[in-house]
Amino acid sequence: MDFVSKGLQVLPRGFYRRHPALVAPELLNKLLLRSDGRCARIVEVEAYAGSEDPAAHSFRGQTARNATMFGPPGHLYVYFTYGMHWGSNAVCGEVGEGVGVLMRAAEPLHNLELMYAARRAAKRLSDLASGPGKLSQAFGLNRDFDGADLVQGDRGIVIVSDGVPPPDNPTVGPRVGITRAVDTPWRWSVPANPCVSKAPSRRRDSQIAASRP
DNA sequence: TTGAGGATTCTC
DNA sequence: AGAATCCTCAAA
Secondary structure (H helix, E strand, O other): OOOOOOOOEEOOHHHHOOOHHHHHHHHOOOEEEEOOOOEEEEEEEEEEEHHHOOOOOOOOOOOOOOHHHHOOOOEEEEEEEOOOEEEEEEEEOOOOOOEEEEEEEEEEEEOHHHHHHHOOOOOOHHHHOOOHHHHHHHHOOOHHHOOOEOOOOHHHEEEEEOOOOOOOOOEEEOOOOOOOOOOOOOEEEOOOOOOOOOOOOOOOOEEOOOOOO
16 A cells, blocks of 8 residues: 555554444544545544444345445445435445445545546535535546455555544434435534535434444 | 336536 | 436336
């Protein structure tokens, strides 16, 4: 992983090998990094918990589409939806569980030019990656990246820490864009960050103490 | 083979 | 508020 600068620590496999609702809030403030220099701080995430979670792609078992979710933790699960958008997740838990964390929004830090080029609709920094489809587009993540190992830096994509801890009191609320288990509060974001997604009005977010087992 | 629907975004 | 746009999966 020659493209990971000194001072940055790649998140180890064990980080992901836990319940997604534990991993998700700890993913806040970590950095998504591509070998071409694109880098952004993760500011909004959602947990999806497989067979125990009716809103998860993996709820009804493994299919061709969600196969990556059932593989080893620490890999990227990229899905296609609405005929035009990609969504990017970090696979969590153990092999066979089908659980993961959707990266919903990030604050761009480096190589913004490449991100603006990838997202012609974006006028400002807060348009670049403030949603799961936007984040994936800004980073050029698509089917080619499905299954990439985020720990090995496979295909030039990795998640690292620069030492900034997750927020002590992340904003918590219900997940967005789903039709089942709509009240489960499994979306976390960095409070007051301008790059979080603009979610529908039914959200009932609140500030609660982060659970830190 | 068919059709309904989707972990969304953009524009009107 | 509505359109865009096409892949996926279950059912027939």
